[in-house]
Amino acid sequence: MSKILNPEKLKKEIDKLKKEGKKIVFTNGCFDIIHVGHIRYLKEAKKMGDILIIALNTDKSVGRIKPSRPINPENERAEVIASLQMVDFVTFFDEDTPYNLIKYLQPDVIVKGGDWKVEHIVGADIVKEVYSLPYFEGVSTTEIINRILNKYKTQQSQPPAEIIEKAKKLKFLILDVDGVLTRGDIILDEENNEFKIFNVRDGHGLVMLHKAGVNIAVITGRHSKALQRRMKELGITEIYQGTREKLKIFNEIVKTYELKKEEIAAMGDDIIDLSMLTRAGLSFAPEDAHEEVKKRVDYITLNKAGKGAVREICDIILKAKGLWDKFIDEYSNF
Template sequence: MSKILTPEELKKKIDKFKKEGKRTVFTNGCFDILHVGHIRYLKEAKKLGSILIVAINSDKSVRKIKPLRPINPENERAEVLSALEFVDFVTFFDEDTPYELIKYLKPDVLVKGGDWKIEEIVGADIVKEVYSLPYVEGVSTTEIINKILSKYKTFKSQPSAEIIKKAEKVKFLILDVDGVLTRGDIILDEENNEFKIFNVKDGHGLVMLNKSGIGVAIITGRNSKALQRRMKELGITEVHQGSREKLKIFQQIVEKYNLKKEEISAMGDDIIDLSILSRAGLSVAPQDAHEEVKKIVDLVTHCKAGQGAVRELCDIILKAKGLWDKFIDEYTNL
């Protein structure tokens, strides 16, 4: 018999257990990477009744509250939990919290980990018996992920927890052009026309930021009709060309939009950009930026300039702010 049930199937079971005088214990969580803290906690929870029910956040639910997670999909997380002898049933919920599920199932006992005060536990106003059990200090899924990243630094595809935290606060992105939005090549014809090659993925990243209410500004020392045209296509109006005093323009933007340092992300590639990068909450450089720049920024992208570096940063910001799934859903359902 499968331990993994829908809420409707589980409700029938619970009603039957109540008639038999069996106490049902309910707990919930992501249980992304199962660890010793989870095991000890669930064992103690089972002691509070006859039947232990574990409700796990669906993948959709996890993404709303923990950007870039889950590591393991919901079906695998459920299977691992159901293999534990002290876990009787596993179910799912899509919402941010299991409040409606608790209200529907009406368990006898509600349990959460020790980092929750009893009055703050979701469902405490519904269930009569509520417990907050102690966690194992220093053991968590986040700690395990950080430990892995620390030991295997060559695997850099995942931004660090610090970068994610900074990206979550970003409200405005400021970009250089040559060596950031382009590879840095300058093509001139005999009539002094300047040509630039832009990356379509970078462009779409900026469009998604714009749609999400995140401001974008361009500050460049050169003048280019090609740039003006491209920014118009992308709906970006804060375009400052021929700006030799980049810091002055930066300060005007900060004042205009009433921005705090931590709300600004900036990407540059050469030492002329240092004055702006040093004043941004999240400073970024493309993989092929000048070495002096890469020394001082918070993040160096895996992609090179004009080849997806800007898109990489856009994706990090959108995921950190919990906005990524909105676009996945939008484009999936076109």
């Protein structure tokens, strides 16, 4: 007989087992990703009686109480939990709490983890025996998900080998402005002055890159005194404002500096930038760039525009060229 039963079939089994003198233990939860805390908890729960029943929140129930969850669908969660030796039966409940299910099944014992006080455990007013078992600190589905995400992010922070190889050859970096060096917000006052917010770390990345011998140009379709001032502070002289013909400027730069394709990198965020992105030897886009752009570039940064995306690519280029340690040593000896 399958361990996974609907409440009606389970009720019949419980009534039969009770007549045989069996003590029925009930617990509930999402059991999204089974971990050692669950195993220890369920082993202890089984000791409280003869038959252990697990009531699983359905996907709808989980979604209401834990946004962005479950990770695993209810049928898979049920199959995994039912495969455990200490578990006798598994069923589902669709509400936020199993109160109605407990009232219907009438188990002898209710067990929950130690993060629940006995008086707060759902069904404590129905069942006489209610226990709160020890909670295992630092062992939870959320902790596991965070561990996976952090590990994955660390791995992703190392660019693929082909990006490193391309970055070694670079001599010129061309950047869009709005949506790359800034978040893309346009702030205008009543006198039509335009304000921009630049990231300090992006700026310092460009300074280091320029000192390392990589030339930099910015191309934007808008006019801004703030941009002119910021680029002057950073020592960048190749500033092209008020142009939507970015390919024309791109070609002029290639001709002036006698650049090969593999010596040019470009970064943009919107489809207007595709003309230069598709012709650069190495193309970048911020994490929050337009989806059409992200499909066509070589590398998408982990950081968003105006929040470290440009610094990220500066660091990649410096490390690829073997110049990162030089700057670390230089600043360490200030």
